Amino acid sequence: MTTPDELELISVNKSFGGWLKRYKHRSKTLGCEMVFAIFLPPAAEERDVPLLWWLSGLTCTDENFTQKAGAQRVAAELGLAFVCPDTSPRGTDLPGEHDSYDFGSGAGFYLNAEQAPWNKHYRMYDYVTEELPALVREHFPLNGREAISGHSMGGHGALICALKNPGRYTSVSAFAPIANPTQCPWGEKALGGYLGDDRESWKAWDACELIAAGARVDEIKVDQGDADNFYQDGQLRPEALEAACQDAGIDLTLQMRPGYDHSYFFIASFIDDHLRYHAHHLRSA
Template sequence: MALKEESCSKCFDGRQLVYSHDSETLKCNMRFAVYLPPAAESRKVPVLYYLSGLTCTEQNVITKAGAQRICAKHNIALVCPDTSPRGVNLEGEDDTWQFGTGAGYYLNATQEPWSKHYHMFDYVTKELPALVEKELPVTATKSIFGHSMGGHGALICALKCPGQYASVTAFAPICNPSVTPVASKALKGYLGDDKAAMEAYDATCLVGSYNGPMMDILIDQGTNDGFYKDKDLEPEAFVRAAAANPNISVVLRKHEGYDHGYYFISSFMEDHVDIHAAALNEDGSGAAN
């Protein structure tokens, strides 16, 4: 087995696991978490991918969001990758929380020295799903969601890989990273000053030209979110751009008083998982396709 089990805990009659593996894409050892619901003991179940935000690891969502109970109810697996390559020892990698370690932005870097390891887009859309489907009791049917940088990741993965995901939602996503203050600096570091290269990983720039299956997108945003107030997220820009595409429908819900953290995420996690469960299996039962 290509996976090394790092931990396993019983949770809502399923299993919360953490695995490590050697990634060919990132050229380093990586960890990811997976919750396997009770039904996975006897059959394959569909899988929901969650992409975390800046500074996070696979641990934040599995310890703070309360998603396991809902995934157990629907009999869907939850896979939570890390947010960047680890232990590659690049100069400048740990100088700031906004770039480098914990800040992979789910893109394929083209600039040295980042281009050797920072290929998180290929990792989360290709290598990790192939590994999970080979080694764990899951089907190829998948959905994706995420938070902040991970919300950005979920949106671009769905938009750049039409038909690969049954559904996509996001909590406080960075919707326009090629122009927003914090994210644009990171994108320039990974991709250089090429505007087109940055826009290729910008959901607001991508959504107008999306030509895949009909996509209904839920975005939840707290009004007391400091990153939202500082114009680092810009969900309204994404909504405006999506309005021109008949294959995209966006619902932006604003929640009074909520901030950017996991109290916010946990408050609306059930809504998101319910949406994905319905898309993964029409009856929400987690039946294998």
């Protein structure tokens, strides 16, 4: 496959018979250069394949999942492609952008910022639901069926993307998602900084609030480690998501995993379950 003019191939590695490729492109949505990774299973050389979106968490890039989760083996077996976007705009160098790990660089929270100066570049929701999907659909052998998953801030992203786009994704799952960001310190800092002081506007980017307002998906799969210090500190609030889903009649499978923390050791332990879960729904779509 030749590289399109609008994509710059950064690296390519063969993995379990498939190909892991990293590309750079100019994002019109974000106004900067962005990098994403795509894994194409061996089946993609013969036919169009389904796609899983993976959204990573705070401080991460497109590389964390591909290097640490161990997803390529089962994705190759299942004939499943996956795409890993970056977690924020890069190279914009806004005032204070690099001052903390939980706001600005590496912490885009998959929303569209409304406050200056962030609103010029920090439009990660539009990037991961519109611009990047259009780009990968145009240039790679994908069959149009898509699922979505993510970790922590990316788990929050996966949940809101699915809830705000009913029918777009065949399935949604998350590892240790920030499930109720309007009610936790991480979320209050990010939502306040990107959106301003009007807490009502924050609800459009909170999975629990979206469900309370009528947003629906058929089912959600979540894994949460009980030794996760961010869970213990109240940053993740899976119990709020459980209550919201129960009230709305959404089938939530919330599995508490004894002894597991917030790291990629946790994700690598259960990623096969999530890949098979999504592959089942993608085949049934």
